[in-house]
Amino acid sequence: MSPTLEPIHRLAQGVRAHGPALLSGMPEPHDELMSLVWGPRFDREHAMGLVARQPSVAAHTLPALLAAADHFDALHAGAQGRLRRLIVRHRALCAVSVPAEAAHGERA
Template sequence: MRMKLVMAMTTPQEPLHSLARDLRAHGPVLLAGMPQPHDELLALVWGPRFDRVHALGLMARQPQHAAHALPALLEAADRFDALHAPAQRRLRQMILRHRARSGAV
C-alpha cells in the first residue's frame, strides 16, 4: 500500500488570497445595504493599517451577525496589518478592479 503525501505549499500571495476568501465570506454581511460597498471596503484598507473603527461601525449596523463575523473581521484586520506595503497595494488594486468589473461608479 502506497501513501501519497500532499503538502500544502505556501505562496507569497497566500496572505492576500486568505484575506480575499474572508471578504467573500463575510463581506456581503458587512457591506449589506451600502450604496457604494467597494468604497466602504477601500476605506477599511486605504491606509497602512486596517481601519477597525470604521469596520466596527459597519458591523454595528448588523448586530445579528456580529457574534459570528466579528472574530473573522478582527483576524482579517490583523492579517492586513501584517502585509507588506506592496501586498496592501495589490489588495487595493484588486478591489478597484472588482469595482470596475461590477459596473460600480
C-alpha cells in the same frame, strides 16, 4: 499558489464569506471595503461601525473582521497595494456587469 499571494487570497476568502452580510445595504460596498484598507493599518474603528449596523451577524463577522485586520496589518506595503488594486478591479468588473444584466432584464 505563490507564497506572495497566499495572504491576499486568505483575506479575499474572508471578504467573500462575510462581506455580503457586513456590507449589505451599503450604497457603495467597494468604497466601504477600500476605506478599511486605505492606510497602512486596517481601519478598525470604521470596521466596528460596519459591524454595529448589522447586530444580527456581528457574532460571525466580528471575529473574522478582526482576524482580517491583523492579517492586513502584517502584509508588507506592496501586498497591501495589490489588495487595494484588486478591490478597484473588482469594482470595475461589477460596474461592467450591472448594465449588461439590466439590459438583459429589459429584453425579457
